[in-house]
Amino acid sequence: MFKLPPISLYIHIPWCLKKCGYCDFTSYVDKNTLPEKQYIKHLLKDFEKDLSLINNRKIGTIFIGGGTPSLLKYESIQDLIQGIKKRTFISNNIEISMEANPSTLESERFIYYKMSGINRFSLGIQTFQSSFLKKIERTYSSKEAHKAIKIIKKINSNINLDLMYGLPGQSIKDGLLDLNYAINYDPSHISWYQLTIEPNTRFYQKKPKLPDENIVLSILKKGKKLLKESGYKQYEISSYSKPNYQCKHNLNYWNFGDYIGIGCGAHGKITQKNGNIIRTIKNKNMNDFLSGKYIHSEHKISIKDRTFEYFMNLFRLYQPVIKNHFRERTNINEKYIQKKIEKAIKKGYLIETFNSWNTTDLGKNFLNSLLKIFLY
Template identity: 40%
Template structure:
């Protein structure tokens, strides 16, 4: 599965804010809960995320207990703050039973002030076993499903190492529409030997199921993956760029707004959980390898849970689920904010920068004006947004906001 939080970890050079730190956060941002389920039936060759082949039955009972204990240990950091969204990511969360998901959502409501209107998303594979659970997930309280389709082409699915075929993908998309008003389909382009016509055929098939949301992203070779060690033959860069433009045009014509780098949504159907990330909101991550970003009164705190499932379970039992923890250095906050906010096509309100970083916008005014002069940024009195050029060259734009030490 493709995870939904591609956020570069901050440096660990600042372990904590000093007593005389100039940071003072007067208003906490919205709070989300991320729940990581680390197991998959089979590890995909392109995946570099914290997922592990289950090799049989997963320790569901033990893991559910650990997640609840993990949340309980974190409550002092989020006390009094309602949770606006929940995202079950992985790995393959749909390997859990509907009963386990129901128990977890019940615990979230009891312990963490989960909003009655919270968006609750669960990632799922299109395999027959997982698709058979969709009704149970909906009854448990999940109100948004995200399906890792990747392609509707059997040859391309085989090249990607996926365990489902085209028929299963179509059946799962149909079932998702029957059980969920809001669901997302993940698609990839730039696949081995893929043509532009084939990429658009995947888009057209996806549109036939009328999903509220589509995630369309280019296959990239990530370090420490099977594909990095044994690279497949991928379409050359110009062809991938043509695919991207054609996909954007097709989806725009179908009424989907490209509101974030790789996300497309019908009006009012954006993923609220991911929007909170891009607005540099807060999130508590529980589960093996989950990351947290929490705004306290004098610092922004990042945490990571123990990554390997066995180590995570052992350390939760010992009362120490956190493997790494550090405060984000004040000088790094502008880059971290921009790295998220500039993914949004509409950009962000100028006032949001100071609210999220506790630094005046004037602190980065030279970088903003330089990016504007180069045609990468629209700089208005109330809103700042990347231009079309800035979105195409987002990494170049973001480099303008790096601190000297980063």
């Protein structure tokens, strides 16, 4: 039986101190005073317009990302969260996450962020080694990265450390050193993912020399073992957590839940009562956004795309894909995809039970090949 899924809220803060060479997110380099009050006012108006689409569902999680949200004054974050709460229902014990850059971390400001309602911080460390920070064009030093974690741990226990591996010139020893540094700080969550070169980035125009594939695979294999031995459970391809500290917001994405996306360039996915699912993309142009032109595009997801997007998310998780869940989240009968499922099973990517589909180790290792079956 079809029912509306849980819904989250993503808020995009598009300013950065510098645009990193690998970054393909909508962001602007901060050269002058940020129009914070004006932007917050328009974020809330953008939010109001999307509320008409969600059928009175409670917001389950909030994630403030970027860009660099920690460039904003705490008063701006406070006004934003209070404004959200005034306009809609939110769940009790809601997870409210905020991304932060080590070079913007000031203890007093972060204490006020927490008082405003932020209860989970995600620090974009990427690497603790200054030589690699320079290679990927980050704006802080190794010393600042270590200092930032020490500050935030005094303020909040629920923190995520973002780390990358497969950096230009990185050895196996270098990759594992970063993980060891992170584990020694005992964060509740570690996001550990491979550097990939995306179109529309400076690294795509001028590609840096990345490590050999065998080095990357060795870092991954040894790193996963190290994380497991250190008490971190892998619940998604790039996500490792202590018990009960999985990121609820990201879990909603990966379980094909709904989310409102507000702010410059933000994306949203919203299911309607009739079972249709719409995608929203907000205006990337800051001047247009601040003049009230929030929507860039809005379209209904086709049945074919709905199927692919569902599996693109669910196959990332280390859990069975429940057939009933597929029906509930897509409003599609699994008979529609039976031939594709059979093809994936024949190739050794999936195992089917009466109630579920499970990715094999081969399926996880060749995830793109598995997904291609559902794309075409």
